[in-house]
């Protein structure tokens with residue numbers, strides 16, 4: 001089989017900065033990323049695509065809360081909002097890739113796998129919400145919302161504003177990993193663990209039930225990469241490179257760093273919690289298992305990044 005690469009698309013990188021947040025805008029962003037992924041397939045890589053849903057699952061939650069307030073529509077549990085966004089974004093990626101392959105005469109089929117990801121109900125992260133979802137707000141807006149919703153938690157997100165946070169347990173197992181492997185072996189480009197996967201807990205040896213949370217897609221992607229034996233993990237996000245002193249006058253972009261250097265930067269707190277830190281932690285975890293290399297970059301730099309001409313490369 002060709003070299004197996006797993007590409008994680010950040011949920012924020014699928015939101016255009018025109019403030020509209022329409023499905024059509026999201027599809028345009030997906031199509032732009034599909035061009036870059038098709039380039040990789042054309043270069044001969046075997047590709048698994050995963051994606052985030054941070055903004056989108058927050059929008060889904062907000063839509064159902066508003067529908068509940070104004071029309072008494074039943075609340076959709078968070079786990080189902082994750083499943084809905086996994087399906088909705090997966091559909092767009094699947095269609096965009098299928099169309100891009102057809103346009104270029106690439107004979108590859110695409111399939112999305114509805115992916116459940118096992119977590120533990122005892123995970124301490126259930127007591128300490130950290131995963132930012134939905135829109136960015138000003139501090140004043142969050143204070144206003146908090147008057148009505150005392151249990152909502154907000155954090156400041158990398159200088160971009162305040163966001164609501166929800167529980168984000170660590171992934172333990174990808175339930176559908178064998179289906180993903182089979183599709184890969186049959187030559188498919190597979191879309192999986194969308195939105196970090198649908199969080200489920202084991203109720204017996206072979207049974208599961210959903211639990212309200214949003215799993216970090218970088219951790220879920222790293223676990224999937226390990227379980228399907230991928231060589232390279234690529235995380236696309238809103239920035240072309242990882243930086244130290246991010247957002248400060250002495251900000252410096254990183255081209256190539258070792259695991260040891262990365263750990264040192266983590267200890268020096270260069271990576272923001274809930275945004276860049278999980279990407280770095282997921283990368284380290286992948287490299288400490290069977291992974292060979294990690295690239296963090298933005299979607300438009302993907303092709304250059306695999307040719308070592310762009311992005312941040314983390315190596316063993």
Ligand SMILES: Nc1ncnc2c1ncn2[C@@H]1O[C@H](COP(=O)(O)OP(=O)(O)O)[C@@H](O)[C@H]1O
Nearest residue numbers: 010011012158237238239242243246272275276
């Ligand atoms: N040290 C850092 N280097 C680069 N970007 C950083 C750093 N710390 C925080 N960030 C921010 O983190 C963002 C990536 O996180 P986020 O947008 O939450 O991810 P996703 O693309 O998966 O939705 C970047 O776009 C940037 O704004």
Ligand SMILES: NC(=O)OP(=O)(O)O
Nearest residue numbers: 011052053054216217
């Ligand atoms: N689920 C998740 O981690 O989504 P983002 O990558 O969009 O934050």
